[in-house]
Amino acid sequence: MTVDHGAAPRWAHLAERLPTHLDELSGPTSGTVELPLHLAWSGLRHFEVSDDKLLLGLYRIVLTNGLREDLTRYLNAELLVRHWPRLRIAVGKPVRTCWEQQFPELAAAAAA
Numbered sequence: 459m460t461v462d463h464g465a466a467p468r469w470a471h472l473a474e475r476l477p478t479h480l481d482e483l484s485g486p487t488s489g490t491v492e493l494p495l496h497l498a499w500s501g502l503r504h505f506e507v508s509d510d511k512l513l514l515g516l517y518r519i520v521l522t523n524g525l526r527e528d529l530t531r532y533l534n535a536e537l538l539v540r541h542w543p544r545l546r547i548a549v550g551k552p553v554r555t556c557w558e559q560q561f562p563e564l565a566a567a568a569a570a
Contacts, residue, residue, distance in 0.1 A: 483535040
């Protein structure tokens with residue numbers, strides 16, 4: 459499924475950076491992640507993946523500000539689907555809409 463760029467042209471830049479498939483998201487499932495300055499220019503830069511609160515903060519930053527390379531490097535498909543019901547609220551409508559249109563499994567996770 460592809461994102462409908464006509465429905466939300468002002469969000470097209472968000473859709474263009476999405477991976478084609480969720481399995482491209484091969485980020486860590488454990489350990490500490492240090493975000494680069496272009497993503498975390500102020501505040502916390504180190505995130506412990508096993509801490510749900512820190513993981514949600516990490517994913518919110520990457521989903522909102524990340525480039526395609528950041529998405530595939532720092533996000534993990536399984537963790538994204540598992541935490542999507544909470545993340546979808548934190549990222550706001552434009553990001554949520556793009557991701558759920560591209561990946562129906564995220565919309566299904568939110569509805570479960």
